[in-house]
Amino acid sequence: MTPRILRRELHASRAVPAVLTAALVVLGSALLFLEAVLKAVGDPPFLLDFESAAAWLGSLPAGVAPAVLGTGSFLLFVVGLVLFLLAVLPGRRIRYVVPSERAAVVVDAEVLASALARRARLAAGVAPEQVMVTVGRRTAEVQVRPTSGIPVDAAAVQAAVEDDLRYASVEPLPVVRVRIAPSGVIGQ
Helix, strand or coil: CHHHHHHHHHECCCHHHHHHHHHHHHHHHHHHHHHHHHHHHCCCCCCCCHHHHHHHHHCCCCCCCHHHHHHHHHHHHHHHHHHHHHHHCCCECCEEEECCCCCCEEEEHHHHHHHHHHHHHHHHCCCHHHEEEEECCCEEEEEECCECCCCCCHHHHHHHHHHHHHHHCCECCCEEEEEECCCCECCC
């Protein structure tokens, strides 16, 4: 049960795009069915006449401005590409698993970034607003703006952040990159 819970927490749901696509297909099918029934009983079409629509599609390049045709084709391509990518790509959220025997523990990237920023700040000896940490799927970027005249040891900051990551034992372990700003902050 725990691996299933972890998978649900680590991967984004595709329910919204799937429901929207299904709703559009159902509405289109219902419209086509209604038009077919109206055509079969001899009533006038509700929205779309099949013969005139088929004739218009058959003669499509003629009578339509190239800019409109190109824009419509591009929009249709983008919608198809987005739906294809939603179906094929893994949809992984930026979250990390902390191994535990008793529970499924998932840590969000912002929470991990906050903890790493605190550890980097203590290792660098700077104020909280002088450290910024961003955590992605594979990397943790630490940016430190030192206090003017006081050098910051990038290797010590990196070692402290990596130690904190190992202690938290998050999976997968992100690669740490530390950047020290060339200009410092005055009077912190």
